Amino acid sequence: MNIATDTRSRIIAAAKPRFHSRSYANVGIQEICESAGVQKGSFYHFFPSKRDLVMAVIDEFADEWANGFVAEAFDPALPPMERIDYLIDAAYFWQKSIKQVHGRMLGCIFGNLTLEVSTQDDILRAKLLAIFSRAKTRFKDTLEEAVAAGTIPPLDADLTAEAMLAYLEGVILLAKSQNDPEVVYRLGPAIKTLRVETAA
Amino acid sequence: MNIATDTRSRIIAAAKPRFHSRSYANVGIQEICESAGVQKGSFYHFFPSKRDLVMAVIDEFADEWANGFVAEAFDPALPPMERIDYLIDAAYFWQKSIKQVHGRMLGCIFGNLTLEVSTQDDILRAKLLAIFSRAKTRFKDTLEEAVAAGTIPPLDADLTAEAMLAYLEGVILLAKSQNDPEVVYRLGPAIKTLRVETAA
DNA sequence: ATGCTAGTTGACCGTTCGGTAAAATGCAAG
DNA sequence: CTTGCATTTTACCGAACGGTCAACTAGCAT
Missing domain, CATH: 1.10.357.10 (Tetracycline Repressor, domain 2)
Structure with a gap:
């Protein structure tokens, strides 16, 4: 659970600055996976779709700001x-x-x-x-x-x-x-x- | 020149509502060409790149508003x-x-x-x-x-x-x-x- | 020791992406 | 009639897209 959570949050951590600095469509799953050191199959174990990832990213940004x-x-x-x-x-x-x-x-x-x-x-x-x-x-x-x-x-x-x-x-x-x-x-x-x- | 201009403006006319209603990255050249009834090679005869098309679209919107x-x-x-x-x-x-x-x-x-x-x-x-x-x-x-x-x-x-x-x-x-x-x-x-x- | 499960791997799917090149067409001027 | 140019057609490029799948691994509970 610890390592699992780690993979998931590494994915989010890699996605955050990319979605922020470019755009939703311009950032690919593959690039995120490479940057996070995660295989694509592993990505889809944690996120059903790209949309679910960006929702998690939105939540993280919102929390970051709120706190x-x-x-x-x-x-x-x-x-x-x-x-x-x-x-x-x-x-x-x-x-x-x-x-x-x-x-x-x-x-x-x-x-x-x-x-x-x-x-x-x-x-x-x-x-x-x-x-x-x-x-x-x-x-x-x-x-x-x-x-x-x-x-x-x-x-x-x-x-x-x-x-x-x-x-x-x-x-x-x-x-x-x-x-x-x-x-x-x-x-x-x-x-x-x-x-x-x-x-x- | 008349027909030529027509092709070019058909491309722009097809692109305008698409870029407006979706996004730059989400609209492909192929889709625009199909909608305008133009071959892709013909598209690239009039526009060196996708960026040049969107610039033309921006100009058209700007003129439309200004006038x-x-x-x-x-x-x-x-x-x-x-x-x-x-x-x-x-x-x-x-x-x-x-x-x-x-x-x-x-x-x-x-x-x-x-x-x-x-x-x-x-x-x-x-x-x-x-x-x-x-x-x-x-x-x-x-x-x-x-x-x-x-x-x-x-x-x-x-x-x-x-x-x-x-x-x-x-x-x-x-x-x-x-x-x-x-x-x-x-x-x-x-x-x-x-x-x-x-x-x- | 065995079975279950969460996690991981890597190959693979069909599709679409922006862009290119060469050949064919139409048309107008010399 | 021919040359030249703008336009159009068609086939193609390599890369990337989001997403899937079956096999494999590791850890933990029974």
């Missing part, structure tokens, strides 16, 4: 709106450090995969949608807290949260098109100007 | 900020009509391609970047006009324009993840709340 930057950013000890600043900062520094190591702005793997596969695979789309949904909830809770504390005027927390998430993804997209994480630095802070008023 | 919705939206006769409303409306109705016909929200092909290929092909990335750059200029000019007219308080028109473009792409991304153009309808109008202040 890393996101947990730090949405620290209840911070004043609510500062958490959003923190998140933008984290996104910026993460993209920047990846570019320093890898030479490229890789962007958000959830956004990348969404635009690539969501018209072709509803199961993957649902998976990615769930990730976005959780992210939105984080924003929403933060906004509600900020409103309750009187930090910001009342607004439609649900829609504003969704708008902020959209903006973050859009900023990362534009940054990727320029291969330049500084775009995140320049545009990110404007996320706090976004507002959807409460319905009258 | 269609975008031209209507950025009509100088409209009050500046209403142009932005118009553009959001246009994006919404376009995505909605595509979904009605095709059954799917396909999103923005420029955004789609950017996230798929921009880490793997700098020439395509540059092409897409140029498209975004032109779009940003439209926003920027509009914002400057709105500031000059006193419609909105002074702001950093360049950065705010980029932020608005990012937001639009992000909203479409999120809508695609939900396969629901109504997201564009709900979130789109908040684009006008985005602001980057002028540097002090």
